Amino acid sequence: MNGRGNIPDLAELQSYAVNRKGMYEGIRQTLYDYQTYAAAGQTSLSFFQVPLGQGGKTIADSNIEVAGSLPQPKHFLVESIEVRFWPGVNPVTLVTTLAASNFANDVYTLSKSGSLNFFIGSKTYLEEAPIGRFPPKTKTEADFAVALEFKQAVAADEEQQVTLDQSYMCGRPYFINPATLLIPTQNFKVSLNWPAAVALPSGQDARIGVVLDGVLYRQSQ
Secondary structure (H helix, E strand, C coil): CCCCCCCCCCCHHHHHCCCCCCCEEEEEEEEEEEEEECCCCCCEEEECCCCCCCCCCCCCCECCCECCEECCCCEEEEEEEEEEEECCCCCEEEECCCCCCCHHHHHHHHHCCCEEEEEECCEEEEEECCHHHCCCCCCCCCCCCCCCCEECCCCCCCEEEEEECCCCCCCCCEEEEEEEEECECCCEEEEEECCCCCCCCCCCCEEEEEEEEEEEEEECC
């Protein structure tokens, strides 16, 4: 850069500016929406239809500003789709028998069932089954040491054990090829569908979400 090493000159600084009237910037971003998966199951769940601030949705649940669309002047290039699922039971439990928590069974049941439908405008752009085809890019890992057997005074000679019952959908991310552009005000939704309700073995409600990963295009300030 003009013999100055890594120090840009004043003209080059404009490429880093946040105030560029009338110009767009692209940033790495996701669009996400989470809700409850009922323990008894359901036949359909729709995502991106309830915006932030409505129906109890907080930023921890969704970053959608308008129901089923993007506000002006935002565009979003969808490059991949993920389904994230957390059972309602803890993966690590202290038990007096070898019974597990059903965390892994819930994940298995969900991942081998249902289908995903990505709908834009007036037609479907993607329909694929089962839901396990859409693994998340990140997951939680457990790494700890623990004594498997120890005595407690709760009952004569009763032994307690720590059980780790953890499982996640894994594999190659589901990339959209070619990538799909969502434009301002055009309706879109992602739905998960089942021919019949799929109950979770744990009997506990779970948390499920859809993540659209890609590039958000917005106007500079």
